[in-house]
Amino acid sequence: MEVILKISRFNPESDQKPYFQEFTVAAEGRQTVLDALLLARRQDPGLSFRRSCRSTICGSCAICVNSIPGLACQALLRDVAGVARRIKLEPLPRFRQLKDLVVDLDPFFESLKAVIPWVVARDDYSGQMAPDVSRKLEEPLSCILCGVCDAAMEITGKAKPAALVKGLRLSADPRDDLGAHRMRLMKAPVEILKLFVRDLPNKCPKGIIIPGNF
Numbered sequence: 001m002e003v004i005l006k007i008s009r010f011n012p013e014s015d016q017k018p019y020f021q022e023f024t025v026a027a028e029g030r031q032t033v034l035d036a037l038l039l040a041r042r043q044d045p046g047l048s049f050r051r052s053c054r055s056t057i058c059g060s061c062a063i064c065v066n067s068i069p070g071l072a073c074q075a076l077l078r079d080v081a082g083v084a085r086r087i088k089l090e091p092l093p094r095f096r097q098l099k100d101l102v103v104d105l106d107p108f109f110e111s112l113k114a115v116i117p118w119v120v121a122r123d124d125y126s127g128q129m130a131p132d133v134s135r136k137l138e139e140p141l142s143c144i145l146c147g148v149c150d151a152a153m154e155i156t157g158k159a160k161p162a163a164l165v166k167g168l169r170l171s172a173d174p175r176d177d178l179g180a181h182r183m184r185l186m187k188a189p190v191e192i193l194k195l196f197v198r199d200l201p202n203k204c205p206k207g208i209i210i211p212g213n214f
């Protein structure tokens with residue numbers, strides 16, 4: 001089928017502001033938005049977007065598809081093209097557009113760093129973890145740091161959504177020594193965290209459920 005991609009273009013060296021450009025590509029409905037973008041780039045090699053794994057693993061292809069943040073390699077053309085066969089593609093909202101669909105990820109990683117995103121080992125930890133605790137922690141471990149939640153959710157507090165996922169997981173980790181201090185680092189009121197935990201699975205491309213025992 002033919003699909004029209006309406007893509008936000010912006011080159012900081014030549015453009016005052018972003019504009020939309022349309023590309024018509026021939027693709028199958030079972031192909032992804034990322035596949036279509038790769039076809040569009042054959043028409044304009046300067047078209048910029050990030051991607052690596054093409055398998056919803058690396059998190060690098062996060063963009064806005066028809067105004068909804070998600071992964072370009074996860075969105076099937078048959079699901080998003082509609083009867084008009086048109087798809088609007090923009091960079092992630094709440095991020096600065098650097099070029100076309102590429103955004104500035106520095107604030108995202110700064111926010112992550114602020115919650116100390118690694119286990120600070122307890123001296124007295126036995127080395128064992130109960131299976132039910134381990135299972136609970138596995139879910140947020142599947143975060144691929146794509147930034148979709150940061151783009152899709154407005155959160156009050158210091159840490160942005162992906163950092164909250166990391167911080168909440170670590171605060172529930174029995175190996176971690178920071179515990180309550182880590183919760184303070186996040187500076188998000190408990191009521192806000194509860195709403196965040198409730199809404200995240202619907203926004204996150206991996207459907208992540210985080211332990212709510214805080």
Ligand code: SF4
Pocket residue numbers: 059142143144145146147148149150161162165203204205206207208
């Ligand atoms: S929690 Fe989900 S949406 Fe947020 S960065 Fe991780 S994988 Fe992406």
Ligand code: FES
Pocket residue numbers: 050051052053054055056057058059060061062071072073074
């Ligand atoms: S290209 Fe890796 S998640 Fe899409």
